[in-house]
Amino acid sequence: MSQKPSFSLISTKKIIQMNDVWTSYDSKNFALESINLSIDRGANYAIVGQSGSGKSTLLKLMNGMMIPSKGIIKIDYVTPNMNDKKFKNMMHTIGYIPQSLGLVKNITVLENILIGALPRLGKLESLLKKFPEHEIQEAKKIISQVGLSGKENRKAYMLSGGEKRRVAIARALMQKPTILLADEIVSELDHVTAHEIMKLITGAQKRMNLTAIMVHHDIELALEYANRVAVIKEGQKILEIGVEGDTIVDFQTGDMNNDEIMEMYANDS
Amino acid sequence: MTPKNNIIIGIIIALLVIASYNVDANPIDFVEGLPNLAVIVEEMVLVEPKYIPTAFWAMLETIQMAFIGTVVGVAIALPLSMLAARNLNNKYIYGPTRALLAAIRTFPSILWAILFVIMVGLGPFAGVLAIIMYTIGFIGKLQYEVIETIDSDPMDAVNSIGVSKLQLIRYVVIPESASHLLGQMLYMFDYNVRQTSILGLVGAGGIGFYIINYIKFFEYGKAAIFMLVVLVTVLVIDWISVKIRDKYIVKSQHGMEVITK
Numbered sequence: 001m002s003q004k005p006s007f008s009l010i011s012t013k014k015i016i017q018m019n020d021v022w023t024s025y026d027s028k029n030f031a032l033e034s035i036n037l038s039i040d041r042g043a044n045y046a047i048v049g050q051s052g053s054g055k056s057t058l059l060k061l062m063n064g065m066m067i068p069s070k071g072i073i074k075i076d077y078v079t080p081n082m083n084d085k086k087f088k089n090m091m092h093t094i095g096y097i098p099q100s101l102g103l104v105k106n107i108t109v110l111e112n113i114l115i116g117a118l119p120r121l122g123k124l125e126s127l128l129k130k131f132p133e134h135e136i137q138e139a140k141k142i143i144s145q146v147g148l149s150g151k152e153n154r155k156a157y158m159l160s161g162g163e164k165r166r167v168a169i170a171r172a173l174m175q176k177p178t179i180l181l182a183d184e185i186v187s188e189l190d191h192v193t194a195h196e197i198m199k200l201i202t203g204a205q206k207r208m209n210l211t212a213i214m215v216h217h218d219i220e221l222a223l224e225y226a227n228r229v230a231v232i233k234e235g236q237k238i239l240e241i242g243v244e245g246d247t248i249v250d251f252q253t254g255d256m257n258n259d260e261i262m263e264m265y266a267n268d269s
Numbered sequence: 270m271t272p273k274n275n276i277i278i279g280i281i282i283a284l285l286v287i288a289s290y291n292v293d294a295n296p297i298d299f300v301e302g303l304p305n306l307a308v309i310v311e312e313m314v315l316v317e318p319k320y321i322p323t324a325f326w327a328m329l330e331t332i333q334m335a336f337i338g339t340v341v342g343v344a345i346a347l348p349l350s351m352l353a354a355r356n357l358n359n360k361y362i363y364g365p366t367r368a369l370l371a372a373i374r375t376f377p378s379i380l381w382a383i384l385f386v387i388m389v390g391l392g393p394f395a396g397v398l399a400i401i402m403y404t405i406g407f408i409g410k411l412q413y414e415v416i417e418t419i420d421s422d423p424m425d426a427v428n429s430i431g432v433s434k435l436q437l438i439r440y441v442v443i444p445e446s447a448s449h450l451l452g453q454m455l456y457m458f459d460y461n462v463r464q465t466s467i468l469g470l471v472g473a474g475g476i477g478f479y480i481i482n483y484i485k486f487f488e489y490g491k492a493a494i495f496m497l498v499v500l501v502t503v504l505v506i507d508w509i510s511v512k513i514r515d516k517y518i519v520k521s522q523h524g525m526e527v528i529t530k
Contacts, residue, residue: 115427
């Protein structure tokens with residue numbers, strides 16, 4: 001086909017781009033307003049905001065579960081939309097961990113994790129639950145990485161809150177993803193467990209060179225682990241900040257002022 | 270007690286009287302008829318134990334009919350229930366499937382039995398076919414309702430991995446609805462044993478065939494043996510299903526409670 005390459009705003013360095021994205025639940029109220037985001041390949045990105053600010057909606061836009069009412073989103077050059085064949089074929093490269101985790105309660109830890117390998121499995125094999133040996137070995141490797149060794153055969157409903165999160169992470173890693181989306185994965189955990197889980201994800205992100213995008217409501221936790229933090233308030237991105245050395249940089253204005261930004265956020269919340 | 274409540278109670282009583290008049294339900298007839306019951310009971314007490322083996326074999330046939338009917342019925346109902354679930358299909362698929370299940374359910378099993386007796390002739394096979402139809406209509410509906418109440422979180426999460434619908438059914442829908450299905454199958458089997466016991470009335474095999482014939486010829490003592498065998502069998506099946514429920518279903522229900530915390 002001798003088609004001229006069309007003009008594109010997308011740079012190869014950026015894995016996720018959002019351009020003036022609006023979403024609405026009805027025609028009057030917008031959940032997100034004019035969001036612009038661009039996320040580097042391999043970044044550890046965080047989105048912070050209060051409940052109802054629209055931060056979970058942002059993640060659902062990235063994995064195609066929702067489509068914007070206005071604006072452009074590109075994930076690796078593809079517009080995310082669950083019902084679109086082209087995107088459906090790349091969905092296995094996006095690991096998504098919803099806030100509810102979405103584990104299947106009545107099957108074991110190992111089976112839950114193997115679900116991540118389903119897109120690589122043939123029709124008959126998946127119907128008969130016959131996973132190839134190398135997939136089972138891979139699952140066991142991931143189980144030990146997330147610290148669930150010896151619990152492979154527990155039913156998911158028997159696990160503690162921290163363990164359930166580890167299973168959800170393992171299932172996402174089993175997908176061999178390039179992008180990992182996690183929605184408030186440490187919100188209801190105690191301090192120690194929260195940091196264990198965050199270290200686990202950050203470790204995997206570096207090891208597998210993933211682009212991690214995590215939604216939090218705690219800005220300090222977000223700044224501790226992420227390169228960049230977008231602050232969402234009432235559906236708008238009000239800040240994009242990151243830590244460089246021991247100062248907080250505002251990437252929207254280029255200002256570097258630690259206290260002012262923290263104060264600004266404190267006033268907002 | 271508010272005046273509004275009094276009016277409602279008054280209306281219900283009025284309807285009761287009108288309906289009773291219309292269907293000729295006269296309590297005096299009932300009282301006058303009591304001596305007739307005494308005659309039947311008196312004759313029934315004269316049980317003839319030598320018919321116990323016959324009754325036993327007839328019951329065994331009934332149970333086998335119910336067993337085939339339940340297993341085959343559930344096997345056909347399951348795929349239909351997947352098609353009828355609103356959270357798995359669009360309306361062009363679930364709409365007609367639901368209509369089909371509703372149409373099947375409209376007929377009680379005895380009407381199906383009559384239909385199949387005409388089709389395949391007298392005998393247990395007609396009864397088995399009737400039980401299959403009834404089970405399809407019933408389990409199909411119960412099961413699609415269960416599927417629709419499955420937590421949407423695991424469905425969404427697994428869907429976002431990019432799995433096929435078949436995989437979603439195999440790895441989320443079936444495991445999450447299995448304990449309900451087991452309960453329904455037990456209930457259905459129990460119900461089908463009782464149903465099959467009366468399908469004999471229209472010549473569709475089973476123990477009911479004996480009961481209706483003995484009653485026709487006023488041999489209440491012989492009929493009583495067969496009815497007694499039905500009663501004991503139903504009690505035994507009930508007892509076994511309680512045991513199975515306790516072992517498998519209560520446990521998984523408990524598990525569901527744990528996860529919501």
